[in-house]
Amino acid sequence: MNIREHIEEREDLLLSPYAARSSAALRDIDEEPDPLRTAFQRDRDRIIHSKCFRRLKHKTQVYIAPGDHYRTRMTHTLEVGQIGRTVARALRLNEDLVEAIAMGHDVGHTPFGHVGEYALRDLVGHFNHNEQSLRMVEVLEKHGNREGLNLTKEVRDGILGHTGPTIPTTLEGQIIRIVDRIAYLCHDYDDAQRAGMLEAKDLPDEVRLYFGDTPSSMITAMVEDMVEQSLDKPEIRMSPDIEGTMNIFRQFMFKNVYLAPALIPDRKKAAHVVKNLFIHFMEYPSDIETYVERNGIYSTVDIVDYVAGLTDQYAIKLFKDFYIPNITL
Incomplete structure (x- = not known):
């Protein structure tokens, strides 16, 4: 045994x-x-x-x-x-x-x-x-x-x-x-x-x-x-x-x-990040980093899976990459 x-x-x-x-x-x-x-x-x-x-x-x-x-x-x-x-x-x-x-x-x-x-x-x-x-x-x-x-x-x-x-x-x-x-x-x-x-x-x-x-x-x-x-x-x-x-x-x-009320401003910003990342990937699915080769074909479910799996920090990083201009001061 x-x-x-x-x-x-x-x-x-x-x-x-x-x-x-x-x-x-x-x-x-x-x-x-x-x-x-x-x-x-x-x-x-x-x-x-x-x-x-x-x-x-x-x-x-x-x-x-x-x-x-x-x-x-x-x-x-x-x-x-x-x-x-x-x-x-x-x-x-x-x-x-x-x-x-x-x-x-x-x-x-x-x-x-x-x-x-x-x-x-x-x-x-x-x-x-x-x-x-x-x-x-x-x-x-x-x-x-x-x-x-x-x-x-x-x-x-x-x-x-x-x-x-x-x-x-x-x-x-x-x-x-x-x-x-x-x-x-x-x-x-x-x-x-x-x-x-x-x-x-x-x-x-x-x-x-x-x-x-x-x-x-x-x-x-x-x-x-x-x-x-x-x-x-x-x-x-x-x-x-x-x-x-x-x-x-x-x-x-x-x-x-x-x-x-004190938490609402940050929560609105967070929801804005998630929603706009989803919209971005729906329009540009090739920007998704994935381990699975799909020949550029992604369903809505794939995009939901990807966005849902992001950490807070990485979601913010991607949002900045896609939506915030790079400005050198």
Whole structure:
């Protein structure tokens, strides 16, 4: 019996009956099992070693061109993974599956975060970052050769279902769906305090009552409630009081941070960059840098894929190259 088989045997012995088993994981293309790693561990490693994952370090979370200590999509992803594993361990669910989903859930995010997502949606009518994350791992990685990373069905299901109408079929995916929201609310509140946009005293009374006023106490309150409400049950849930308070917290953050007037000028500029890059590439598709030779023939989908994959800095560089004259003073 090799190491992977020992790990799979321990999963059968120790995990909850509701946990996903690595030994039962399915891929679209069959592969020889790894002697050391389970299927979900391999998926996690493939995502972490991918280019789309590396680009997250240069993609906006909330603040465009922030300082050193503000979150990016990369640090958000790591925080989701950490919180998710805490919940999974407490519930005796599959930590490796939770981590793999967490590492991949945002790899389809556009430059400038949701601003870029909405800009592309305005242009093409339908664009959601969770669907693009799935497309990234299924199709676009490995140089767009239509093979992708060949991740397991369970990981892909969790990536797609981390937001939007589709609920993940595994409890591990359901963990990420809730933990993603916990992570971004708490760390965006932390960053908003650092930016001088909020103070703890500004929080709604319900939030202070149930969650306290520090990111740590907030995460702890929501995670402990998730564990208490979901332990040995076939679904991941929160109590009505805690879920209701989280929704109040979310509404507060939208009003005071995500849609705050102070951030609107930069967000308009970012949307302008994304939209004009898309327009440029539609007119001059040969300017697209790609690993795949298409003989100069690009569809709208190809251009969406390219623009969505750009980092903030590279999008700004391209915009300057295409639209700003070179002036020597």
